[in-house]
Amino acid sequence: CMRTRHRRADGSSYPITLHFLRVQRDGKQMIVALGDDRTAEHTAAEANYQYQLRFNTLASNMPGLVYQFVAHPDGSSNFPYLSEGCQSLLGVTVAHLQQQPGLFLKLILPEDRQSYIDTLLASTRALSPLNWEGRIWIEDFKDVKWINVRATPHALIEPRGTVEWDGIMTNITASRREQEEKDAAHMRLAELTAHIEEAKEEERTRIAREIHDDLGGNLT
Numbered sequence: 001c002m003r004t005r006h007r008r009a010d011g012s013s014y015p016i017t018l019h020f021l022r023v024q025r026d027g028k029q030m031i032v033a034l035g036d037d038r039t040a041e042h043t044a045a046e047a048n049y050q051y052q053l054r055f056n057t058l059a060s061n062m063p064g065l066v067y068q069f070v071a072h073p074d075g076s077s078n079f080p081y082l083s084e085g086c087q088s089l090l091g092v093t094v095a096h097l098q099q100q101p102g103l104f105l106k107l108i109l110p111e112d113r114q115s116y117i118d119t120l121l122a123s124t125r126a127l128s129p130l131n132w133e134g135r136i137w138i139e140d141f142k143d144v145k146w147i148n149v150r151a152t153p154h155a156l157i158e159p160r161g162t163v164e165w166d167g168i169m170t171n172i173t174a175s176r177r178e179q180e181e182k183d184a185a186h187m188r189l190a191e192l193t194a195h196i197e198e199a200k201e202e203e204r205t206r207i208a209r210e211i212h213d214d215l216g217g218n219l220t
Contacts, residue, residue, distance in 0.1 A: 006035070015042045064170035065089045069101075069151065071124060073161035077101050080164075089147070089171055091138040107136040109144070116149075124163050127153050133172065146176040 001020070005013045015038040023030050066083040078101045082094045090097065090107060097103055108116055112134035123130040130151040135144050151167020 003038070014039045064168050066168050067151075067166075069165045069167075070156075071120070071163050073159060079104075089145075089169060090136065091140040107138075109135045109137060123151075123153050123165070127155060127163070129153070130165060130167065133176075145171055146173045148172045 002018050004016060004018060006016045007013045017036045017038055019034040019036070021032045021034065023032055065085040066081070067079055067086075068081040069077065069079055071077045079098050082097060084094065086092065086094045086097060090104070092103060092107075105113065105116070116132055116134055119130060119132040122128065130149060130153065132149045133146065134149075135146055137143075138145055147169050149167065149169050151165035153163050153165045156162040156164055
């Protein structure tokens with residue numbers, strides 16, 4: 001068979017698949033060509049290509065990492081899709097993470113890892129939105145990042161028990177550090193306020209003692 005295009009009488013063309021059959025008729029060898037109009041198939045493929053192109057353009061321009069994650073009943077997992085933000089956010093290439101999906105869990109700091117596992121399991125069981133914040137270690141940068149993971153799960157028909165998440169990971173290091181600085185400032189303010197109140201109380205006690213001593217002396 002072969003794929004080509006046929007031209008109509010009005011000059012327009014359409015995709016077609018030709019199937020060639022060798023037959024014998026009246027003692028003569030003949031080749032019969034059967035054509036399948038592929039216009040609908042071609043239109044659907046073009047629409048899908050344009051959709052994928054728009055999606056990839058949108059994903060590549062979004063801050064963070066757009067991803068799909070699948071958890072299988074046997075405990076295995078994979079990332080069917082990862083946007084190009086993978087390298088800048090996680091410090092690993094798309095190909096590397098897709099080949100070793102368990103690497104993502106290893107990037108999470110040990111003290112934050114269990115909270116991610118618990119959040120993922122809760123989302124799996126209830127098919128509820130995944131929302132997690134935690135720290136990861138970026139080996140290439142020798143640095144710790146705070147990330148936020150938000151995703152929506154849905155159960156796949158086959159194999160039964162498989163869940164897929166569509167979501168986005170974003171770098172929230174700056175906002176977390178800002179919040180930590182605010183918390184530290186509030187703590188320092190609270191300590192200063194407590195110190196001032198303690199100093200005031202000590203001053204009140206000292207003044208009361210002096211007044212008491214003066215009155216006692218005068219009475220004597």
